[in-house]
Amino acid sequence: MPGVSFIKILFFYPILFYQNCIDAQSGDCFNNDWSNRVVGCAGMLFKGQFSCSEQISLEFNNNILGLKFHFSFTIGKFDSWDAGSDSLQVLANNAVLDTFTYRPNEGTTMCFNSFYPDMFQSKSYIFYLPQGTKTLKLTLQGHFDENADNESWGARGFTLEILEPCVEFYSDCNFQGDVWRICNGNQTSQVRNIPFEIKSILIVNGIQVKIRDPRYHGGQTQTYTSSQYCLSSYQFPKYNQNA
Ligand SMILES: [Ca+2]
Ligand SMILES: [Ca+2]
Numbered sequence: 001m002p003g004v005s006f007i008k009i010l011f012f013y014p015i016l017f018y019q020n021c022i023d024a025q026s027g028d029c030f031n032n033d034w035s036n037r038v039v040g041c042a043g044m045l046f047k048g049q050f051s052c053s054e055q056i057s058l059e060f061n062n063n064i065l066g067l068k069f070h071f072s073f074t075i076g077k078f079d080s081w082d083a084g085s086d087s088l089q090v091l092a093n094n095a096v097l098d099t100f101t102y103r104p105n106e107g108t109t110m111c112f113n114s115f116y117p118d119m120f121q122s123k124s125y126i127f128y129l130p131q132g133t134k135t136l137k138l139t140l141q142g143h144f145d146e147n148a149d150n151e152s153w154g155a156r157g158f159t160l161e162i163l164e165p166c167v168e169f170y171s172d173c174n175f176q177g178d179v180w181r182i183c184n185g186n187q188t189s190q191v192r193n194i195p196f197e198i199k200s201i202l203i204v205n206g207i208q209v210k211i212r213d214p215r216y217h218g219g220q221t222q223t224y225t226s227s228q229y230c231l232s233s234y235q236f237p238k239y240n241q242n243a
Contacts, residue, residue, distance in 0.1 A: 008210040011184050015206035018160040034058050041111035046076045048154025057139040064136050065204050067183050068164035072124040076154035079116035080104040091139040097125045168202040173230035175200050201228040
């Protein structure tokens, strides 16, 4: 039998999927991700400032695919949070990853109300999504009972990494029909049993999918680094028979 039909997937680990508001002072805070509100504190730009029950969120729609994720950001605690009554929640879809608070006297006076101290702290979360989830909504939800002149918050340095990414192969165009999924935290996954004709592939940025078959592109290896919405007719019949 001439040639070898195979799919090889290179999972580069981890995948840095999203970053925003990383620079201390320059423009990457000034977009509409999370919020279009930006403030400075001690030379650092933050999305904010927020108070009362304000929340900010960012949604990835049908373009994210993985089992294990790492989300991190830096919180700016501004002025007089009250540990008994004020808190910030971190959510991934509807799951609460964390609820945290600070005491009024934590930090040093850096910005806004000069009577009350402020502080920055890095927050980092590992979380899992159910297999097949393609949408992720990250939310920072405030619970405060006084106004921004007394207690508020901001956030900066948002990073989302995919620690265990997946690739999905579909039997119809536009990610419809039967689905065949490969997830892996390792560098490489090689597969020799393709269950159906592949018409579309959902690939997160940062993954390479290599496909080769004698009937396809003259037997040349095709490398895909982004989602394929509708591939021309493509089958691995011999390999299915012999699998
Ligand atoms: Ca202050
Ligand atoms: Ca309060």
